[in-house]
Amino acid sequence: MNLEEAWNILQKNSFKRTKNRELILEYFMAHDRYITALEVRNELVKDNPGLSYDTIYRNLATFAELSILEETELNGERHFRMQCDVESHHHHFICTNCGKTEHIPFCPMEMMEVTLPHHQIIDHKFEIYGMCPNCL
Template sequence: MLAENILKHLKKEGYKFTNRRKLMVEILVANQDKFISAKTLCKEVQQMYPNVSWDTIYRTLALLLENGVIEKREFGEKGSKFRLVCHHHHHHHVVCLSCGKTKILDKCPMTFIDTVFDDFQVVEHRFELYGYCNACI
């Protein structure tokens, strides 16, 4: 997904974007294969805009979450991290707890689990494996 496509979509929905917010979208696009924290995102934005406020960071993240552009996951003591929503086919992720890098897991465990429930209808599920990639071991 390209930053310009995201910005066009949001502009069409009536949202304005400052250069700081545009940069945030560009950073998320550049890191679309991993989850990143708001702190990391803020540090990267501050390289170009040293006075960017935390309010700007969090308001923009909330706007992107609300519009289905990004997704949020909790990483225990490391807090929340964000990444662009995958618009691929149905899949799941393997996620590195250290660097946030993700890989797609094409096999869905629901094909095995679904046969176990004869008195329960699953309407939504999420499956992710967390560990450490080879670079972080």
């Protein structure tokens, strides 16, 4: 996902281009990892003292709802990152220290379908958490 694609999605869904949305999206484009709303606020408020946590959180929720951002929960807190460019179905390894992600190129759901033969699986989410080589 790039900025132009994000703005096209927002425009199609009747969202205006605002300075705050622009700042938030640019921050995510510059950081290829999962980030909390508080981290975004703490960084952006340095140059934009009037930017509130509520504004950031609302926009992050909207961006996630529109699939501009991916979302995961880590330690009971929502974390966000730009939608990755890998178009095929995949999952992620997420570093719990720095938030960087790596793609897992296969899906473990094939095993689940064998394990649960009489069940209808509607959806799933699979992520692995740990420490990346740089953080070890």
